Amino acid sequence: MISEWYTANKSGSYFHIQYGPPKWLVVLIWALIYMHQIIWTIYTLSTLWRKAPLSDKRLYYEPYFMPVQIYGALLLNLIFQLAWAAKLSTCTGVCPVLQLGSTLTIMAAFAISARALVGEGGSLYRLGASNEVWLVRLLVHNGFACYATWELIDLTISLSGIMVRGGYGQKEAYVTMLGILGLFLIPYVLLDLTLLDIYLRYTIAPYVTVFLYFVAIVAKHPDSGMVYIMAALLLAISLLGVCFKVLVLIARKRNSSEPIPLLESLPRQERKSSIATRLSTRMPVNVFDNLTIPNM
Numbered sequence: 001m002i003s004e005w006y007t008a009n010k011s012g013s014y015f016h017i018q019y020g021p022p023k024w025l026v027v028l029i030w031a032l033i034y035m036h037q038i039i040w041t042i043y044t045l046s047t048l049w050r051k052a053p054l055s056d057k058r059l060y061y062e063p064y065f066m067p068v069q070i071y072g073a074l075l076l077n078l079i080f081q082l083a084w085a086a087k088l089s090t091c092t093g094v095c096p097v098l099q100l101g102s103t104l105t106i107m108a109a110f111a112i113s114a115r116a117l118v119g120e121g122g123s124l125y126r127l128g129a130s131n132e133v134w135l136v137r138l139l140v141h142n143g144f145a146c147y148a149t150w151e152l153i154d155l156t157i158s159l160s161g162i163m164v165r166g167g168y169g170q171k172e173a174y175v176t177m178l179g180i181l182g183l184f185l186i187p188y189v190l191l192d193l194t195l196l197d198i199y200l201r202y203t204i205a206p207y208v209t210v211f212l213y214f215v216a217i218v219a220k221h222p223d224s225g226m227v228y229i230m231a232a233l234l235l236a237i238s239l240l241g242v243c244f245k246v247l248v249l250i251a252r253k254r255n256s257s258e259p260i261p262l263l264e265s266l267p268r269q270e271r272k273s274s275i276a277t278r279l280s281t282r283m284p285v286n287v288f289d290n291l292t293i294p295n296m
Contacts, residue, residue, distance in 0.1 A: 019174040019227050020157055025216040029150050029209065036143030043139060053128035063123035065136065067116050073109035077102055096158040103151040110144035114199040117141075137202040145205035153213055156181050171227055178230040185210060185234060189241040193248055201249060207242035214238060 047059035047066065055062055080102040084095060117136050124132050156177040163173035192200050214235035221227050 018170040019160075019217070019221055019224060021153075021213060021216050022220050025212060029146070029212070033143070033147050033150065036139070036146065039139055040143055043135060052124065052132075055127045055129075059129070059132065063120040063127065063129075065116050065120035065124060065132070067112060069112045070109050070116075073105050073112060077105035077109065080105060096155060096162065099151065099155045099158055103148060103155055106144060106148045106151060110141065110148060111199075113140060113144065114203075118198060141203050142205040145203050146209050149206045149209040152184065153181065153210070171224065175226050175230055178227070178234060181210075182230070182234050182237070185237060185241075189237070189244070192241075193244060197248075201252070204242065204245060207238055207245060210238045211235065211242065 044060075044066065050059050051057065052059060052063070060066065080098050084098040084102065113136065117133065121133055124130060159180075160173040160177040163176065164170055168176075188206065192203075214231050217231040218228060218235060221231070
């Protein structure tokens with residue numbers, strides 16, 4: 001929400017940033033984030049009484065795909081948000097620190113949730129609760145990702161405000177922060193399509209969020225010189241990233257009858273056997289056909 005203060009110039013010279021996202025984008029993104037918070041809360045509460053079709057235990061308990069550490073990270077995130085709101089009217093250099101804490105805690109919640117889903121995905125499938133896998137992927141993970149991405153964008157705007165207050169020019173400060181944002185974006189695209197694919201395969205919210213942000217900057221500041229060039233360049237990178245993301249997703253989905261990330265939940269020997277079968281036959285197989293439920 002700090003972006004709205006910047007663009008509206010409501011808090012004096014400290015928040016006066018000439019280049020920034022338009023108000024409509026700030027309202028739209030935060031509306032999506034708050035909507036996710038409501039959906040996430042309803043879904044989480046529903047696991048208190050719902051059960052998997054082939055289990056007599058509640059979903060919050062078995063499989064353990066929503067660990068308690070997620071709620072701890074979200075509690076810390078709320079504390080950082082409340083502290084930031086309390087300091088906003090007399091904001092000093094502590095505000096970006098609070099924003100950084102908020103960004104890291106929501107990223108931590110996302111990482112814990114993604115790792116837990118990979119670990120327990122096979123259990124959800126064999127207990128007949130495959131719909132929970134998709135609910136978490138599409139609703140929870142993408143919501144966390146949108147929130148974390150926008151918090152990171154807000155943080156760069158805060159830092160540009162500090163640079164302006166320290167004597168740097170408006171354009172110089174904002175171009176620097178766009179460059180820093182690019183340093184996050186490019187490695188993320190590469191890791192998303194390679195090493196982190198097992199956790200982020202169906203997470204597209206970061207691409208959508210940065211795409212909307214850069215589109216808004218390009219449309220709002222067409223005559224801003226280097227700001228326009230940097231925003232347009234990052235817009236092209238984000239567009240290429242989401243195109244590659246969709247193409248890779250389609251290609252990998254066509255080559256498997258079950259999502260590959262769930263292979264991680266199989267025992268090591270069975271996982272190797274399943275992968276070897278795929279490579280030798282080049283035909284999709286259901287890696288969960290012979291999976292048995294261990295005695296509890």
